[in-house]
Amino acid sequence: MTCSRPSRAPRRVRVVACVAVTADGKIDSAAREGGGFASRLDRDRLDALRAEADALVVGARTVRTEDPPFRVRDPARRHRRRERGRPEQPLVVVISRSGEIPPQARFLHEPCGGRLLALPENPAPAVSGGLEALVRGGELELVRAGHGEVDVEVLLAQLGTRGVRSVLVEGGGEMLAAFVERDLLDELCVTICPVLLGGRDAPTAVEGRGLSIAGRRRLELLEVERAADELFLRYRVGRGT
Numbered sequence: 001m002t003c004s005r006p007s008r009a010p011r012r013v014r015v016v017a018c019v020a021v022t023a024d025g026k027i028d029s030a031a032r033e034g035g036g037f038a039s040r041l042d043r044d045r046l047d048a049l050r051a052e053a054d055a056l057v058v059g060a061r062t063v064r065t066e067d068p069p070f071r072v073r074d075p076a077r078r079h080r081r082r083e084r085g086r087p088e089q090p091l092v093v094v095i096s097r098s099g100e101i102p103p104q105a106r107f108l109h110e111p112c113g114g115r116l117l118a119l120p121e122n123p124a125p126a127v128s129g130g131l132e133a134l135v136r137g138g139e140l141e142l143v144r145a146g147h148g149e150v151d152v153e154v155l156l157a158q159l160g161t162r163g164v165r166s167v168l169v170e171g172g173g174e175m176l177a178a179f180v181e182r183d184l185l186d187e188l189c190v191t192i193c194p195v196l197l198g199g200r201d202a203p204t205a206v207e208g209r210g211l212s213i214a215g216r217r218r219l220e221l222l223e224v225e226r227a228a229d230e231l232f233l234r235y236r237v238g239r240g241t
């Protein structure tokens with residue numbers, strides 16, 4: 001099924017992003033090995049953030065390189081979601097220009113509160129036969145928003161009309177940049193992991209075109225937690241400069 005642009009602006013969706021970085025600001029190695037440097041504690045923090053979200057948003061390259069599971073693991077957190085009348089698992093939204101998602105990707109097969117693949121309206125990329133079959137079977141829904149690329153603001157409005165009130169953007173760097181550049185991020189959770197990776201080509205937390213110094217986003221530190229050599233930081237993201 002394809003969603004059209006909503007006619008009425010719904011209530012704004014709250015957007016939180018989370019990222020685990022090395023002490024030199026990388027989110028993966030230059031060889032793109034798919035992460036693996038975050039601690040067990042950080043994975044649990046991610047689980048808690050997921051449990052608070054109505055929808056998880058991720059860039060297609062993260063699905064292709066890392067193929068992480070997108071689900072709340074902790075049964076107590078799932079139970080609390082049910083008690084609050086929410087689905088046990090959040091909706092998973094993967095964003096792509098190309099439509100190139102491996103049909104065996106985990107998010108397409110693990111339990112979740114629905115799966116959306118968000119693509120530009122035009123040019124509308126073709127999706128593989130494997131994905132088509134999942135769409136026909138009702139296991140995956142295609143949504144269209146934007147020209148040339150997915151307009152994340154339009155996408156958020158579409159999610160809002162479905163009752164989504166909070167979104168967790170799980171990366172990677174290009175995906176985060178789309179939200180930062182459009183001034184749509186409310187909070188950023190960063191775990192600084194006690195490792196170095198280096199590498200000019202290693203991805204960083206926010207990629208994209210980048211902002212000028214004058215156009216930089218200001219952050220307000222809301223929380224700091226130290227656990228062994230790891231630092232967890234939660235920031236409020238300022239609007240504009």
Ligand SMILES: NC(=O)c1ccc[n+]([C@@H]2O[C@H](COP(=O)([O-])OP(=O)(O)OC[C@H]3O[C@@H](n4cnc5c(N)ncnc54)[C@H](OP(=O)(O)O)[C@@H]3O)[C@@H](O)[C@H]2O)c1
Nearest residue numbers: 020028059060061062096097098149150171172173174175
């Ligand atoms: N340490 C961490 O916390 C963490 C978290 C997540 C990911 N990672 C790592 O980050 C790396 C991936 O990051 P990345 O910056 O290279 O890629 P990414 O942000 O995961 O994905 C980029 C892709 O997302 C799609 N995309 C992004 N913005 C779009 C838009 N506005 N409209 C349409 N499509 C859009 C495009 O997909 P198509 O190419 O299909 O067109 C684009 O190539 C991986 O190595 C992963 O392991 C680390």
